[in-house]
Amino acid sequence: MTEQGVRWTADQVLALAPDATSRKAAGRLGTAGPWSEAGSGKESVWGLCKGGGSRPYRTVVDLTGPAYGCSCPSRKFPCKHALGLLLLWAGDGGSVPARAEPPDWAGQWLAGRRERVRDERPGGGPGAAAADPEAARRRAERRAERVTAGATELERRLADLLRGGLAAAEQAGYGLWEETAARMVDAQAPGLAARVRELGSIPASGAGWPARLLEECALVHLLDQGWLRRDLLPEPLAATVRSRLGLPAPANGPPERDRWLVLARYDTADAKLTTRRIWLYGAASHRIRLLLSYGAGGRAPELSLPVGLALDAELSVYPGAGQLRAALGERFAAPAPAGPCPPGVTTAEAVARYGTALRADPWLESVPAVLERVVPVPDAERWQLADADADSALPLTRSARSRPGLWRLLALSGGAPVTVFGECGHRGFTPLTAWPEGGGEAVPLC
Amino acid sequence: MLTAPPHSTRREGNAMNGTAPRPDAESGWADLVTTALLGTDRRPPARLVPGRPAPVTLLDAAAEATVRRRAGLRAARAARRPERAPEDPRPALPPAAAGRLAALLAERSGGAGGGRRGSSPDLMELLPQWLAAANGHGYAAPTQALPALLDAARGRTDLRPAALAFAGPRALWLARFNPDWRFALRTAPGGAALPDPGDAEAVRELWEEGLFAERVALLGALRARSPKLARALLAGTWPTERAEDRLMFLDSLRAGLSAADEPFLEKALGDRGRNVRATAAELLSALPGSALAARMAVRATACVALDRSGDGPLIVVEAPHECDSGMERDGVVATPPAGRGERSWWLGQLVEAAPLGSWPERLGGRDAREIVALPVADGWQGELHAAWCRAAVRQRDARWSRALLGAPSAPEAGGPGAVSLAERAKLLGTLDPAERAGWVAGFIAAHGLSEAFQLLGVCAVPWSAPLGRAVVDALNIARDAGSYPWSFSGVMGLAERCLDPAEAARLQSLLAVPDEREDAAPGAGGYWAEAFQRLVTTLRLRAAMADELRPAPAPGVG
Incomplete structure (x- = not known):
């Protein structure tokens, strides 16, 4: 394929910025001034950026990820240098000419990264087969017992709540829910813990809260019941229950190769974790899939596909009925400008x-x-x-x-x-x- | 259970109920909520299942109702759709320029961005230039950029005219929906609401019934097309307008002022409002052929005479002894500000309002330059020259301005002489751009940059080659003198915005960090290199911005 065919637009580059400050800084670095020895080729872009110190920062972007490497100390991801370099590359060809080979420092980084990606691919890594299946089964059993104990306790607490009335619970305040949520964390049922925390915020959510609280309590109850009687459920629904409870499962759906258009990307953050959602649309299959990635401790999640581009890649969905969440498998080319928008409905x-x-x-x-x-x-x-x-x-x-x-x-x-x-x-x-x-x-x- | 037939219950947040809820489902859900609120101990559920505790039965029923309600949601009825925004016939921005605009606007939303700027350009300062260039090419704004443009214009009133012109008719359509953007409807340049100036009926109607802002806009637009019609419109309702409105309307005559306006202005000299009278007098004195100008000439020349009795010719001044009613009617303010003598105050106003053309005849046939060079007796020089400066600015007289400015390299040009820097900046405004730039270049070459900021502000952008070179040389000298660059941050900022991008190549040699000298401020060399780096980077950026805006040779190529 041609290397230079698919430069991204500045908008698409700026959409990768983890926050407004980075966008701003990148805008300033997206000019030829601070850059030297910049080039692009082999689906990557690289360059040296003059910073505050005596040695310039070495910045390299693997467009197939995209993934970023930079010798700067920034904890932002991607850092302003990587964004600035991409802006420069997106802006005009003169400053970032096409070259056959990246310089050694960039080439080494690229080779290392691409090797790692190959190893991490689902089913391709060495880790999956090596684990002891018997030990894994025992661990899963122990966890199931804990979750059962948690779900049973939550059922008891919900029953107590409705026996005494939601009006009384409003006075009890948030502490009651916080404590219950902590118990669910101990029970290794993060899905239940998150729902319980949500319950705690409803009484303060304005008019109509009793009805909303009853709805959400009832859905928690439904989830508890689904877990406690999972043996009676058809397997896809049981898998949905497990995933809603937050039990890990590998994305083992059959690989779906397509040109995946990046429909949307947004982050939601709480105190500990930033969750990034990326919606994809398969041009051939007309399927919609969801990629999730996480960033802990205020860091932006790693996966950052620009909206409006499409990538030729394989996805595997996670188990569960009607599940849209998928894991990204092999990528066959760098993200490229996509065709027209997908067909829609009323x-x-x-x-x-x-x-x-x-x-x-x-x-x-x-x-x-x-x-x-x-x-x-x-x-x-x-x-x-x-x-x-x-x-x-x-x-x-x-x-x-x-x-x-x-x-x-x-x-x-x-x-x-x-x-x-x-x-x-x-x-x-x-x-x-x-x-x-x-x-x-x-x-x-x- | 999960395929229950659709039904709906009316609750807050359930806005999608397109069909009327089934009464039994409605009351059933309400009953469940009441029971949940009170608790099953106090209010047992209506239906109990044997062997299942009451609260669990309640939760079972609520879960079923919740999922059934959600599964049965319908779309809501559509509200009244907005009318379509007017078409914007201008061509779309080239893609690279659209990207640049997004970056410039993103900078704005990034906040104040305090702290040291280092070597990166200040993008927000480039937005006005970018807008002017885009408007020059006649591009339409990308629709998705309109909210950010309106926000930018809201934050900076100086950006409003250019930003709103670029944002175009759709921005006005959009602004109607957001109270934060109401300003756009008030300040819209020749807004869509204005009738065609040829449509006499509509013009008359808006003039008689419109809001004040609409009327000012109408008057301005009409005056640009047909000064006569605008004057007639204004004269028609003049006596019934409020004093502050009369003042604003009168002010709008400033644009395109001509001798034809004189009769109207002369009448306004008898206005009830003092400020209206003063403005009318000021406008009349800017018309050297007006009767008021002639009256002022008579009064002013009576106070100034040539004395040939001494060694050489000398100007003698006899300031007026009183401010009579005729002078007051012609706009002379009788009471001086605190600390000023009233006779010199009156003299200043007379000379300022008298046509400059009346002086050569009075002062022995000399031209402006010779008159300015004449010595003035008894310390009247400052007063007299300052009044001539004001007159030259008001009458936009380049010859007198040139004479009063003097040679840029003259030693008194650098210090606080008879003519202040602010006055000099105004005088420069009457010269053509090339001459203006040349004078400022000469000033900087002789006096350096410390006094140059105000003068540079009146020079045309981009700076002419001699001016740009003078500024760069002066910066270079300042660096070699060992001071810190932030003493010149004002001029640096101007240079980033105004220097011709073609100068970037010549600046390359300034980017190196020089060896530290003993007498230099510590670290200054590094800061200078950084400041020059920012200057060069900004110039490159401006060149790129201009390139991006250039229309593509043929669509669909590349």
């Missing part, structure tokens, strides 16, 4: 899909959906995405209404129909990416 169809998906996973909050020919309808309190050709609409979720991306969506539309990708659930629709009428580049909204 608002009514999107809601119906959510309803259907609950059949396989009743704990689903939302499903991914591409809405075609919808018009954003602004209103101080209740924004909607309305079908251009029908009288139905989806309200936007409360969280979506407070994001700046909302205004980008309205500006992009200008009252005309657009295509919008987002998450459609019982709280409404959360727009994540939009495409203008008549084709055009994807505009991230999150």
Whole structure:
């Protein structure tokens, strides 16, 4: 393939920045000034960046990841030098000429990284087969016993709660839930712990909280019951229950090779962990898949695919009925500009899909959906995405209404129909990416 | 259980209920919530399952109802859709320029960005230039950039005209939906709301019923097209306008002022409002052919005479002894500010408002340069020359400005002479750009950079080659003198924005860190190298920005 065919756009590069400060710093470094010996080739970009010290930083980007290497001490990922280098590369060919071979320092890093990636590929590593299957089985049994004890205790606590009434629980405050959540962590059921913490925040969430609290308590109860009676469930639903509880399982679905369009990418963070969600759409299979990656202690998650590009790669889904989460397997080429936006559905169809998906996973909050020919309808309190050709609409979720991306969506539309990708659930629709009428580049909204 | 027929219950957050909820499901869910709130000890559930505790039965029922409700959600009815935004016929930005805009705007949202800047360019300072260049090419703004553009314009009023012009009609459409962007509807240049100046009916209607801001905009737009029509419109309602509105309307005559405005202005000299009278007088005095200018000439020349009795010609000044009602009607303010003598105060105003063309005849046929060179008796020189400066600026008289500025290398040009730096900057504004740049270059070559900031601010961007070279040479001298670069940060910042990008190559030699000298400030050499690095980087960036905005030769290629 041609090396120079697929330069990314500045927008796509800036979308990789872990935060606004990095975006800003990268903008400043994205000029020829501080760079020397920059070049690109073999699906990588490299260069020397003059920094504060006497020796320039060595920066190299593997475009197939993308993955970044830089001799700077920054804990940001990617660092501003890597972003600046990509901007320079995206901007014009003159500053980052194509070369046949990277310099030694970059070549070594690239070779090392690509070797590691080959080793880590699912099923390809040496670790999987070497473990003692008997020991693994005993460990799994011990964990199952603990989870059972946790689920049983949670059932007892929920029963106590409803025996005494939610009104009484409101007065008990957050501490009660926090303690219960800690017990679930001890029981090695992180999924239950997270749900219990959520329960604790509902009484302070405004009008209508008793109904919301009852709903969520009931779904926790459903999950407990699903675990305690998992032997009676069909295997795919049992796998969903295990995954909702947070029990690890390998992504062992058959490899799905496709040109995966990066539909959307966004991070959510709590005190300890940043979770990155990347939605992908298979151009040939029309499947939608979700990649998750994590960053601990304030670091940005490693996986950072730019929205609007497509990558030729294999994915494997995790077990569970209706499961969309997948693991990224082999990548066959660097991400390249994608074709037109994926075909979509009407608002009514999107809601119906959510309803259907609950059949396989009743704990689903939302499903991914591409809405075609919808018009954003602004209103101080209740924004909607309305079908251009029908009288139905989806309200936007409360969280979506407070994001700046909302205004980008309205500006992009200008009252005309657009295509919008987002998450459609019982709280409404959360727009994540939009495409203008008549084709055009994807505009991230999150 | 999970394939239950659709139904819905009315609760907060359940906005998608397109169909009316089935009453039994509705009351069933409400009943469950009531039971949950009170507790099953106090209010046992309606239906109990033998062998299952009451709270567990409640949870079972609630789980089923919850999943059933979610599975049965329907789309909501669509609200009234907004009308379509007007079309923007301008061509789209080249992709690289669109990317650059995103980077410039991202810089803005990154916050104040305090601290030392090191060697990287200050992108926010380049946004005004970028906008001016993009507007020059006539590009349309990328629609997704409109919110960030509006936010930028909201934060910086100096950016508003260019940002709103670039943002175009869709930004005004967008601004209607966000209270934060209301300013755009007020300040829109020739906004979409203005009627066609040819449509007399619509013009008259807006003029009589519009909001003040709309009326000011209308008057401005109309004046640009047809000064006569604008004047007629204003004259029609003049007596009924409020004093502060009259002042604002009068001010709008400043643009495109001509002799045809004189009768209207002359009438405004008799206005009830003092500020209105003063503004009318000021505008009239900027018309050297006006009757007011002639009256002022008579008064002013009566105070200034040539005395040939001594060794050489000498200007003698006899300031007015009173401020009569005629002077007051012509805009002379009778009461001086605290600390000023009233006679010199009156003299200053008379000379300022008198046409400069009346002086050569009065002072022996001399031209401006010769008159400025004449000695002035009894310490009146400062007062007289300052008034001539104000007159030269008001009447935009390049010849007098040149004479009053003098040679840029003259020793008194550098210090606080009769003509202050601020006045000099204003005088420079009356010269053509090349002459202006040449004068400032000469000034910097002779006096260095410490006083140059204000003067550089009035020079056309990019700086002409002689001016740019003078600034770079002066910076180089300042570095060799051993001071720190931040003493010159104002000039450095200007140079980053105004120096011709083509100069970058000549700056290359300044980037090296020189050997530290004994008398230099510690570490200064490194800081200078960094400052020059930033200068060069910024110039390269500006060159790249200009390149990116150049239209592609043929679409669909590359």
